[in-house]
Amino acid sequence: MRKALCILVAVVLSTQSSATSPAALVTEAEIPGATLRITVLQPVDDEKAAELVDWLRSASTNVSLAYGRFPNPSTTVIVQPTSRYSWGGKSPVPFGRVMRDDGERVELYVNVDRPIEDFYGDWTATHEFSHLMLPYINSRNKWISEGFASYYQNVLMSRAGHYTDAEAWKKLSDGFERGRRSRPELSLNEAAEAGVRRARMKIYWSGAAIALLADVQLRERSGGRESLDAALDDLQRCCLPSTRTWSGPELFSKLDSFVEEPVFMPLYRRYANRAGFPDVAPALQRLGVEINGSTARLREDAELALIRDAISHGANQ
Ligand SMILES: [Zn+2]
Numbered sequence: 001m002r003k004a005l006c007i008l009v010a011v012v013l014s015t016q017s018s019a020t021s022p023a024a025l026v027t028e029a030e031i032p033g034a035t036l037r038i039t040v041l042q043p044v045d046d047e048k049a050a051e052l053v054d055w056l057r058s059a060s061t062n063v064s065l066a067y068g069r070f071p072n073p074s075t076t077v078i079v080q081p082t083s084r085y086s087w088g089g090k091s092p093v094p095f096g097r098v099m100r101d102d103g104e105r106v107e108l109y110v111n112v113d114r115p116i117e118d119f120y121g122d123w124t125a126t127h128e129f130s131h132l133m134l135p136y137i138n139s140r141n142k143w144i145s146e147g148f149a150s151y152y153q154n155v156l157m158s159r160a161g162h163y164t165d166a167e168a169w170k171k172l173s174d175g176f177e178r179g180r181r182s183r184p185e186l187s188l189n190e191a192a193e194a195g196v197r198r199a200r201m202k203i204y205w206s207g208a209a210i211a212l213l214a215d216v217q218l219r220e221r222s223g224g225r226e227s228l229d230a231a232l233d234d235l236q237r238c239c240l241p242s243t244r245t246w247s248g249p250e251l252f253s254k255l256d257s258f259v260e261e262p263v264f265m266p267l268y269r270r271y272a273n274r275a276g277f278p279d280v281a282p283a284l285q286r287l288g289v290e291i292n293g294s295t296a297r298l299r300e301d302a303e304l305a306l307i308r309d310a311i312s313h314g315a316n317q
Contacts, residue, residue, distance in 0.1 A: 003171050009254045011163065011268075015113075017127075017309045018292075019307070021042050021080065022041070023039050023041055023042070024040050024041060024043070024044045024045075024049045024052065025038075025039070025040040025044075025046070025049040025050070025233065026038070026040075026256050027053055029056065029060070029083075030051060030107075031059045031060050031061050031064060031070050032061060032068065032069045032070060032073075033068070033069025033070045033071075033073060034060070034066040034069065034072060034073045034074065034075060034077055035054065035072035035073065035074060036057075036060055036070075036076075036077050037074070037075070037076045038053055038056055038076075038078070038079065039076075039077070039078050039079065040052055040053065040075045040081070041078065041079060041080050041081065042081070042161055043081055043112075044081045044109070046111050047115070048073070048081075048112055049187045050292040051116040052079055052110065052116070052119075052160050054106075055116060055119045055120060055125075056077055056079070056125065057170050058118075058120060058300075059120075059125035059126055059129060060075075060077075060125075061155045062126045062127050062129070062159070062160045063126065063129040063130055063132070063133070063152070064074060064158060064159065064164075064233040065156050065159040065160060065314050066130075066133060066152065066155075066156065066227050066229045066231065066232060066233075066314070067126075067232060067233035067236070068233075069134045069236075070129070070132070071132040071232075071236050071241075072104050072132045072241045074103065074108070075103075075104050075105070075106060075132065076103060076104070076105040077105070077106045077107075077108070078095070078105060078106070078107045078108070078111055079108050079270060080107065080109045080110070081109075081110055081112040082094075082108035082110070082112075083111055083113045084257075090180075091110065091111065091122060091124065091285075092110060092111050092114040092118045092119045093108055093110050093111070093119065093122050093124035093125055094109060094111060094124075095108075095109040095124075096108045096109065096124045096125065096127070096128040096134065098128055098268065099129065100136050102256045103241070104132055104241055106125075106131075106132075108124065108125055108128065108129050110235075112247070112311075113231040118253045120160050120162060121157075123125065123153040123154070123157055124162075125206035126152070126153045126156050126157055127149045127150065127152075128149070128154040130148070130149040130152040130153055130156065131136050131145060132240075132241070133135065133148065133152065133232050133236065133240075133247075134148055134149075134235075134251065135199045135239065135240060135241075135242035135246045135251065136244070136245050136246065137243070137244070137245070137246055137247070137251060138245050138246070138247050138248070139193065139250060140189050140192055140193055140247075140248070141189065141190060141192060141247060141248025141249075141251075142192040142203060142250050143188045143191060143202075143203045143204075143210075144193045144207050144251065144252075145193060145211070146196075146203050146204045146207055147203070147204060147205065147206060147207010147208040147209070147210060147211055148207060148211045150175060150204045150205060150207065150208040151211035151215075153170070153206075154168045154171050154172050154175075154310055155168065155312070155314075158312045158313075159312065159314040161312060164307070165297075165298055165308075165312040165313075166295065166296045166297070166298055167190055167297045168312060169210075169284075169289045169297060169298060169312075170291065170296035170307070171293050172212070173284060173289060173296060174210065175201075175204070175205040176205055176207060176209055176277075176280050176284075177208050178201040178205055178206070178207070179202050179204065179205025179209065179277055180205075181201070182199060182200070182201035182205075183198070183199045183201040183202045183237060184275065184276055184277065185275055186199060186202060186219065186270050186275060187271075187274050187276075188202070188203075188206045188207070188210075188270065188271055188273075188274075189272050189273055190273075190275075190316045191203050195196065199204075202277070204218075205277075206271070206277055206278055209277065209278035210267050210268075210271065210278055212230060212280060212283060213267055213278060213280065213283060214228055214231075214263050214264055214267055214308060215227060215228035215229075216217075216283050216286075216287065217263050218230075218231065218259060218263055218305045219310060220307060221259070221260075221261070221294075224310060226259050226260065226312075229259045229314070230258070231255045231264075233257055234250075234255075234258035235254060235255060235258070238254070239254065248268060249265065249268060252264035252265045252267075252268050253265055283304075285302075285305045286301060286302065286303045286304045287298070287305070287307065287308040288301070288302020288304065288305045288308055289308065304313060
């Protein structure tokens with residue numbers, strides 16, 4: 001069965017399908033813990049194709065900043081150049097998805113008219129690669145897969161130096177606010193069942209909120225020995241890549257088995273079937289994240305400033 005994750009924007013792509021486009025470049029890239037098999041499809045010139053491979057090496061290495069290696073040792077990446085679509089044309093990477101029909105394949109549609117420098121600051125590839133840190137999750141619990149990828153796209157872009165700490169926390173805070181305003185009458189599971197066309201922001205950012213709450217709780221109670229990074233590290237060692245569909249409770253129970261006291265299932269029981277949005281305001285306040293208009297101020301004297309910095313930089317506090 002074809003399983004697709006994360007159709008980021010509902011663009012109508014006026015390109016050939018990836019199955020029929022000739023390859024401009026087929027190559028492999030060694031990154032920490034993995035070999036990427038990369039195919040850049042036509043139309044693209046040789047110089048741009050080589051630049052895109054260098055960018056993919058960088059974007060995939062971002063994900064190794066979670067626990068030291070890429071989650072799938074053998075991943076296929078397909079790059080489909082496009083410069084014409086109905087909307088969403090400003091992004092260098094307007095569309096991406098993970099396909100899990102025969103191994104794991106990440107497909108990225110790229111705007112080859114944009115200078116390569118712009119690609120490094122774009123979060124789409126980091127988001128898509130971050131999906132590989134989890135198995136395929138059923139549609140009712142899709143907020144977990146989209147949310148964890150949305151959390152990590154910001155955390156990992158910060159760790160890689162593409163966002164400042166303040167930029168990353170501003171983007172997370174803005175996302176939580178968009179999620180809080182989206183379909184407040186629905187629970188997380190109901191939003192996922194409604195689908196991304198009806199509840200996109202709720203699906204993406206409620207799951208990111210759960211990821212943040214779990215991460216902070218793990219780091220705080222363990223003095224930094226435990227973290228979301230470490231739990232996902234254990235998940236990869238035990239269970240990934242996985243060829244089957246997991247439920248959210250199954251995943252969260254497995255993650256809880258790697259930590260001293262359950263964190264994930266208590267969050268699931270508290271929020272998954274309740275209307276509204278996970279309450280992240282107290283955690284952000286304790287982390288010292290203050291939003292002033294278009295910028296975030298990070299308080300160095302905040303109670304959990306060290307945890308905030310550990311999340312931003314990928315080190316134990
Ligand atoms: Zn996604």
